[in-house]
Amino acid sequence: MDRQPTLETERLLIRPMAQDDREALFAVASDPMVWEQHPIHDRWRREVFDRFFDECLASGGGLAVIRKDTGRVVGASRYDVYDPEEGGVVEIGWTYLERACWGKGINTEMKRAMLAHALSQVAVVEFRVGDTNYRSRNALEAIGAERTRSYEVDRYQGKRVVHLVYEITRESFASGPLA
Template identity: 75%
Template sequence: MTFDRQPRLETKRLVLRPLAEDDREALYAIASDPAVWEQHPIHDRWRREVFDAFFDEGLKSGGALAVLRKSDERIIGHTRYDGYDPQERGVVEIGWTFLAPQFWGKGINAEMKRSMLAHAFEEVATVEFRVGDTNYRSRNALEAIGAVRTERYELERYQNKRVVHLIYEIGREGFAQGPLGPAE
Protein backbone atom coordinates (compact mmCIF):
# COMPACT_ATOMS: atom_id res chain seq x y z
CA MET A 1 0.00 0.00 0.00
CA THR A 2 1.27 3.46 -0.90
CA PHE A 3 0.82 6.49 1.32
CA ASP A 4 -1.77 8.88 -0.13
CA ARG A 5 -0.20 12.35 0.11
CA GLN A 6 -3.30 14.07 -1.28
CA PRO A 7 -6.24 12.65 0.63
CA ARG A 8 -9.54 14.35 1.27
CA LEU A 9 -9.76 14.80 5.04
CA GLU A 10 -12.72 16.19 6.96
CA THR A 11 -12.88 17.45 10.51
CA LYS A 12 -15.60 19.21 12.47
CA ARG A 13 -14.77 22.59 10.88
CA LEU A 14 -12.46 21.84 7.96
CA VAL A 15 -12.06 20.07 4.66
CA LEU A 16 -8.56 19.36 3.39
CA ARG A 17 -8.47 18.41 -0.27
CA PRO A 18 -5.87 18.20 -3.06
CA LEU A 19 -4.61 21.58 -4.19
CA ALA A 20 -5.77 22.61 -7.67
CA GLU A 21 -4.73 25.34 -10.08
CA ASP A 22 -8.12 26.99 -9.48
CA ASP A 23 -7.05 27.63 -5.85
CA ARG A 24 -4.22 30.00 -6.81
CA GLU A 25 -6.07 33.33 -6.51
CA ALA A 26 -7.92 32.46 -3.28
CA LEU A 27 -4.65 31.38 -1.66
CA TYR A 28 -2.78 34.41 -2.95
CA ALA A 29 -5.44 36.64 -1.38
CA ILE A 30 -4.36 35.14 1.97
CA ALA A 31 -0.64 34.91 1.21
CA SER A 32 -0.44 38.51 -0.01
CA ASP A 33 -0.70 39.69 3.61
CA PRO A 34 2.92 40.27 4.79
CA ALA A 35 1.87 39.40 8.37
CA VAL A 36 1.46 35.76 7.30
CA TRP A 37 5.19 35.57 6.54
CA GLU A 38 6.73 37.97 9.07
CA GLN A 39 8.46 35.21 11.05
CA HIS A 40 8.99 32.83 8.15
CA PRO A 41 12.48 32.48 6.63
CA ILE A 42 10.98 33.17 3.18
CA HIS A 43 9.55 36.40 4.54
CA ASP A 44 8.63 37.84 1.13
CA ARG A 45 6.30 35.08 0.01
CA TRP A 46 3.58 37.76 -0.04
CA ARG A 47 5.16 39.02 -3.28
CA ARG A 48 3.33 37.65 -6.32
CA GLU A 49 6.31 36.08 -8.07
CA VAL A 50 7.58 34.42 -4.87
CA PHE A 51 4.10 33.10 -4.04
CA ASP A 52 3.57 31.80 -7.59
CA ALA A 53 6.83 29.82 -7.42
CA PHE A 54 5.73 28.39 -4.03
CA PHE A 55 2.28 27.49 -5.42
CA ASP A 56 3.74 25.88 -8.55
CA GLU A 57 6.13 23.84 -6.41
CA GLY A 58 3.19 22.69 -4.29
CA LEU A 59 1.23 21.56 -7.34
CA LYS A 60 4.24 19.62 -8.63
CA SER A 61 4.92 18.05 -5.23
CA GLY A 62 1.91 15.75 -5.33
CA GLY A 63 1.25 16.40 -1.64
CA ALA A 64 -0.23 19.91 -1.40
CA LEU A 65 -3.64 20.44 0.17
CA ALA A 66 -6.05 23.36 0.23
CA VAL A 67 -7.63 23.99 3.63
CA LEU A 68 -11.29 24.99 3.47
CA ARG A 69 -13.75 26.10 6.13
CA LYS A 70 -16.42 23.40 6.01
CA SER A 71 -19.38 25.72 6.65
CA ASP A 72 -18.96 27.70 3.41
CA GLU A 73 -16.14 25.88 1.56
CA ARG A 74 -14.01 29.04 1.67
CA ILE A 75 -10.27 28.49 1.31
CA ILE A 76 -8.53 29.58 4.50
CA GLY A 77 -5.06 28.11 4.04
CA HIS A 78 -2.63 25.57 2.65
CA THR A 79 -0.57 22.65 3.93
CA ARG A 80 1.42 19.78 2.47
CA TYR A 81 2.75 16.26 2.92
CA ASP A 82 6.24 15.80 1.48
CA GLY A 83 9.46 13.89 1.88
CA TYR A 84 7.78 10.49 1.80
CA ASP A 85 10.08 7.80 0.48
CA PRO A 86 8.11 4.69 -0.52
CA GLN A 87 11.28 2.62 -0.04
CA GLU A 88 11.55 3.73 3.57
CA ARG A 89 7.81 3.92 4.37
CA GLY A 90 8.62 5.15 7.86
CA VAL A 91 8.67 8.95 7.62
CA VAL A 92 6.69 11.75 6.00
CA GLU A 93 7.00 15.49 6.44
CA ILE A 94 4.13 17.89 7.09
CA GLY A 95 4.74 21.53 6.38
CA TRP A 96 4.34 24.49 4.05
CA THR A 97 1.37 25.44 6.20
CA PHE A 98 -0.18 28.87 6.33
CA LEU A 99 -3.58 30.10 7.43
CA ALA A 100 -5.41 33.39 7.04
CA PRO A 101 -4.65 35.49 10.15
CA GLN A 102 -8.30 35.65 11.23
CA PHE A 103 -8.06 31.88 11.88
CA TRP A 104 -4.96 32.05 14.07
CA GLY A 105 -5.43 31.15 17.72
CA LYS A 106 -8.77 29.41 17.15
CA GLY A 107 -7.58 25.79 17.20
CA ILE A 108 -7.71 25.46 13.40
CA ASN A 109 -4.05 24.45 13.09
CA ALA A 110 -4.41 21.78 15.79
CA GLU A 111 -7.61 20.44 14.20
CA MET A 112 -5.93 20.29 10.79
CA LYS A 113 -2.75 18.68 12.13
CA ARG A 114 -4.72 16.09 14.15
CA SER A 115 -6.41 14.94 10.96
CA MET A 116 -3.19 14.97 8.94
CA LEU A 117 -1.26 13.09 11.62
CA ALA A 118 -3.98 10.46 12.03
CA HIS A 119 -3.91 9.90 8.27
CA ALA A 120 -0.10 9.73 8.19
CA PHE A 121 0.14 7.27 11.07
CA GLU A 122 -1.97 4.78 9.15
CA GLU A 123 1.18 4.24 7.04
CA VAL A 124 4.26 5.80 8.67
CA ALA A 125 5.91 5.63 12.08
CA THR A 126 7.24 9.21 12.22
CA VAL A 127 6.14 12.63 11.01
CA GLU A 128 8.72 15.39 10.69
CA PHE A 129 8.33 19.16 10.55
CA ARG A 130 10.95 21.70 9.45
CA VAL A 131 10.59 25.21 10.80
CA GLY A 132 12.72 28.33 10.62
CA ASP A 133 14.61 28.90 13.86
CA THR A 134 13.16 32.43 14.23
CA ASN A 135 9.61 31.38 13.35
CA TYR A 136 8.44 31.35 16.95
CA ARG A 137 4.74 31.28 16.05
CA SER A 138 5.20 28.00 14.15
CA ARG A 139 7.59 26.57 16.72
CA ASN A 140 5.07 27.25 19.50
CA ALA A 141 2.27 25.74 17.41
CA LEU A 142 4.33 22.58 16.83
CA GLU A 143 5.16 22.24 20.51
CA ALA A 144 1.47 22.74 21.38
CA ILE A 145 0.53 19.73 19.25
CA GLY A 146 3.19 17.55 20.86
CA ALA A 147 6.03 17.80 18.32
CA VAL A 148 9.47 17.49 19.87
CA ARG A 149 12.50 19.41 18.63
CA THR A 150 15.28 17.06 17.57
CA GLU A 151 18.97 17.90 17.58
CA ARG A 152 18.95 17.88 13.77
CA TYR A 153 18.74 21.00 11.65
CA GLU A 154 19.26 22.07 8.04
CA LEU A 155 21.09 25.09 6.69
CA GLU A 156 20.03 26.90 3.53
CA ARG A 157 20.48 30.34 2.02
CA TYR A 158 17.78 32.79 0.98
CA GLN A 159 18.60 36.23 -0.40
CA ASN A 160 22.26 35.72 0.63
CA LYS A 161 21.29 35.14 4.25
CA ARG A 162 21.69 31.95 6.24
CA VAL A 163 18.44 30.16 7.03
CA VAL A 164 18.33 27.56 9.78
CA HIS A 165 15.48 25.05 9.78
CA LEU A 166 14.98 23.14 13.03
CA ILE A 167 13.56 19.63 12.73
CA TYR A 168 10.70 18.57 14.97
CA GLU A 169 9.03 15.18 15.00
CA ILE A 170 6.15 13.16 16.36
CA GLY A 171 6.12 9.37 16.46
CA ARG A 172 3.02 7.22 16.26
CA GLU A 173 3.12 6.46 19.98
CA GLY A 174 3.81 10.09 20.94
CA PHE A 175 0.82 11.15 18.85
CA ALA A 176 -1.45 8.58 20.49
CA GLN A 177 -0.41 9.74 23.95
CA GLY A 178 -0.06 13.45 23.14
CA PRO A 179 -2.42 16.42 23.07
CA LEU A 180 -3.87 15.54 19.64
CA GLY A 181 -4.09 11.78 20.12
CA PRO A 182 -7.64 11.15 21.28
CA ALA A 183 -9.96 12.30 18.50
CA GLU A 184 -12.65 14.69 19.59
Protein backbone atom coordinates in the same frame (compact mmCIF):
# COMPACT_ATOMS: atom_id res chain seq x y z
CA MET B 1 1.38 6.63 1.25
CA ASP B 2 -1.46 8.72 -0.14
CA ARG B 3 -0.04 12.25 0.10
CA GLN B 4 -3.17 13.92 -1.29
CA PRO B 5 -6.08 12.51 0.68
CA THR B 6 -9.37 14.23 1.32
CA LEU B 7 -9.75 14.68 5.08
CA GLU B 8 -12.72 16.08 6.94
CA THR B 9 -12.96 17.44 10.47
CA GLU B 10 -15.74 19.21 12.34
CA ARG B 11 -14.90 22.57 10.74
CA LEU B 12 -12.58 21.77 7.85
CA LEU B 13 -12.38 20.07 4.51
CA ILE B 14 -8.77 19.32 3.58
CA ARG B 15 -8.47 18.27 -0.04
CA PRO B 16 -5.90 18.00 -2.83
CA MET B 17 -4.74 21.40 -3.99
CA ALA B 18 -5.63 22.31 -7.57
CA GLN B 19 -4.57 24.97 -10.04
CA ASP B 20 -7.98 26.61 -9.46
CA ASP B 21 -6.93 27.33 -5.84
CA ARG B 22 -4.16 29.75 -6.87
CA GLU B 23 -6.12 33.01 -6.49
CA ALA B 24 -7.84 32.03 -3.22
CA LEU B 25 -4.52 30.95 -1.73
CA PHE B 26 -2.79 34.09 -2.96
CA ALA B 27 -5.47 36.11 -1.17
CA VAL B 28 -4.41 34.34 2.06
CA ALA B 29 -0.69 34.50 1.33
CA SER B 30 -0.71 38.17 0.26
CA ASP B 31 -0.84 39.23 3.92
CA PRO B 32 2.80 39.99 4.89
CA MET B 33 2.07 39.07 8.53
CA VAL B 34 1.52 35.45 7.49
CA TRP B 35 5.21 35.27 6.55
CA GLU B 36 6.83 37.73 8.98
CA GLN B 37 8.68 35.04 10.99
CA HIS B 38 9.33 32.70 8.08
CA PRO B 39 12.83 32.51 6.57
CA ILE B 40 11.29 33.22 3.13
CA HIS B 41 9.40 36.21 4.47
CA ASP B 42 8.30 37.67 1.14
CA ARG B 43 5.92 34.99 -0.10
CA TRP B 44 3.24 37.69 0.03
CA ARG B 45 4.76 39.07 -3.19
CA ARG B 46 2.98 37.73 -6.28
CA GLU B 47 6.06 36.41 -8.11
CA VAL B 48 7.43 34.70 -5.00
CA PHE B 49 4.04 33.20 -4.16
CA ASP B 50 3.53 31.90 -7.71
CA ARG B 51 6.84 29.99 -7.57
CA PHE B 52 5.90 28.63 -4.14
CA PHE B 53 2.43 27.59 -5.36
CA ASP B 54 3.85 25.91 -8.48
CA GLU B 55 6.34 23.96 -6.33
CA CYS B 56 3.53 22.87 -4.05
CA LEU B 57 1.43 21.60 -6.97
CA ALA B 58 4.45 19.81 -8.45
CA SER B 59 5.24 18.13 -5.10
CA GLY B 60 2.20 15.88 -5.34
CA GLY B 61 1.33 16.51 -1.71
CA GLY B 62 -0.30 19.95 -1.64
CA LEU B 63 -3.55 20.35 0.26
CA ALA B 64 -6.06 23.20 0.33
CA VAL B 65 -7.84 23.93 3.62
CA ILE B 66 -11.48 24.97 3.38
CA ARG B 67 -13.77 26.20 6.17
CA LYS B 68 -16.93 24.12 5.90
CA ASP B 69 -19.17 26.86 7.31
CA THR B 70 -18.21 29.36 4.58
CA GLY B 71 -16.86 27.14 1.80
CA ARG B 72 -13.81 29.46 1.61
CA VAL B 73 -10.21 28.40 1.13
CA VAL B 74 -8.42 29.64 4.28
CA GLY B 75 -4.97 28.13 3.83
CA ALA B 76 -2.83 25.25 2.74
CA SER B 77 -0.48 22.56 3.96
CA ARG B 78 1.35 19.66 2.41
CA TYR B 79 2.77 16.22 2.82
CA ASP B 80 6.21 16.20 1.28
CA VAL B 81 9.26 13.97 1.54
CA TYR B 82 8.15 10.38 2.05
CA ASP B 83 10.58 7.60 2.94
CA PRO B 84 9.07 4.12 3.29
CA GLU B 85 12.19 2.67 4.99
CA GLU B 86 12.16 1.58 8.65
CA GLY B 87 8.43 1.94 9.17
CA GLY B 88 8.13 5.07 7.07
CA VAL B 89 8.60 8.80 7.53
CA VAL B 90 6.72 11.67 5.91
CA GLU B 91 7.12 15.40 6.28
CA ILE B 92 4.24 17.79 6.95
CA GLY B 93 4.89 21.45 6.32
CA TRP B 94 4.48 24.56 4.22
CA THR B 95 1.38 25.36 6.26
CA TYR B 96 -0.15 28.82 6.18
CA LEU B 97 -3.55 30.04 7.28
CA GLU B 98 -5.29 33.39 7.05
CA ARG B 99 -4.98 35.46 10.22
CA ALA B 100 -8.70 35.13 10.97
CA CYS B 101 -7.96 31.45 11.72
CA TRP B 102 -5.11 32.16 14.14
CA GLY B 103 -5.82 31.32 17.77
CA LYS B 104 -9.05 29.51 16.89
CA GLY B 105 -7.73 25.92 16.95
CA ILE B 106 -7.88 25.60 13.15
CA ASN B 107 -4.19 24.65 12.82
CA THR B 108 -4.50 22.09 15.61
CA GLU B 109 -7.63 20.59 14.05
CA MET B 110 -5.94 20.38 10.65
CA LYS B 111 -2.74 18.88 12.05
CA ARG B 112 -4.69 16.29 14.07
CA ALA B 113 -6.39 15.07 10.87
CA MET B 114 -3.17 15.13 8.86
CA LEU B 115 -1.24 13.31 11.58
CA ALA B 116 -3.92 10.65 12.03
CA HIS B 117 -3.89 9.99 8.28
CA ALA B 118 -0.08 9.87 8.06
CA LEU B 119 0.52 7.84 11.20
CA SER B 120 -1.91 5.18 10.04
CA GLN B 121 0.68 4.51 7.31
CA VAL B 122 4.08 5.62 8.65
CA ALA B 123 5.88 5.47 11.98
CA VAL B 124 7.14 9.07 12.10
CA VAL B 125 6.03 12.49 10.88
CA GLU B 126 8.65 15.21 10.61
CA PHE B 127 8.22 18.98 10.51
CA ARG B 128 10.93 21.45 9.43
CA VAL B 129 10.62 25.02 10.60
CA GLY B 130 12.83 28.09 10.42
CA ASP B 131 14.61 28.71 13.71
CA THR B 132 13.19 32.25 13.94
CA ASN B 133 9.61 31.17 13.21
CA TYR B 134 8.51 31.18 16.84
CA ARG B 135 4.81 31.08 15.99
CA SER B 136 5.23 27.76 14.14
CA ARG B 137 7.67 26.40 16.72
CA ASN B 138 5.19 27.12 19.53
CA ALA B 139 2.35 25.54 17.53
CA LEU B 140 4.40 22.38 16.95
CA GLU B 141 5.37 22.10 20.59
CA ALA B 142 1.72 22.58 21.60
CA ILE B 143 0.69 19.55 19.53
CA GLY B 144 3.41 17.40 21.08
CA ALA B 145 6.17 17.59 18.46
CA GLU B 146 9.67 17.12 19.82
CA ARG B 147 12.69 18.93 18.43
CA THR B 148 15.28 16.44 17.19
CA ARG B 149 17.97 18.33 15.26
CA SER B 150 18.82 21.42 13.21
CA TYR B 151 20.54 22.05 9.90
CA GLU B 152 21.48 24.97 7.69
CA VAL B 153 19.91 25.31 4.26
CA ASP B 154 20.79 27.70 1.45
CA ARG B 155 20.91 31.38 2.22
CA TYR B 156 17.94 33.55 1.36
CA GLN B 157 18.58 37.15 0.39
CA GLY B 158 22.08 36.84 1.84
CA LYS B 159 20.92 35.63 5.25
CA ARG B 160 21.72 32.29 6.84
CA VAL B 161 18.67 29.98 7.04
CA VAL B 162 18.56 27.39 9.82
CA HIS B 163 15.76 24.86 10.07
CA LEU B 164 14.80 22.90 13.14
CA VAL B 165 13.40 19.40 12.74
CA TYR B 166 10.55 18.29 14.98
CA GLU B 167 8.86 14.91 14.98
CA ILE B 168 5.83 13.06 16.21
CA THR B 169 5.87 9.28 16.31
CA ARG B 170 2.89 6.98 16.13
CA GLU B 171 3.35 6.26 19.85
CA SER B 172 3.76 9.89 20.95
CA PHE B 173 0.69 10.87 18.91
CA ALA B 174 -1.39 8.16 20.58
CA SER B 175 -0.45 9.42 24.04
CA GLY B 176 0.05 13.12 23.29
CA PRO B 177 -2.11 16.25 23.40
CA LEU B 178 -3.91 15.43 20.13
CA ALA B 179 -4.97 11.91 21.19
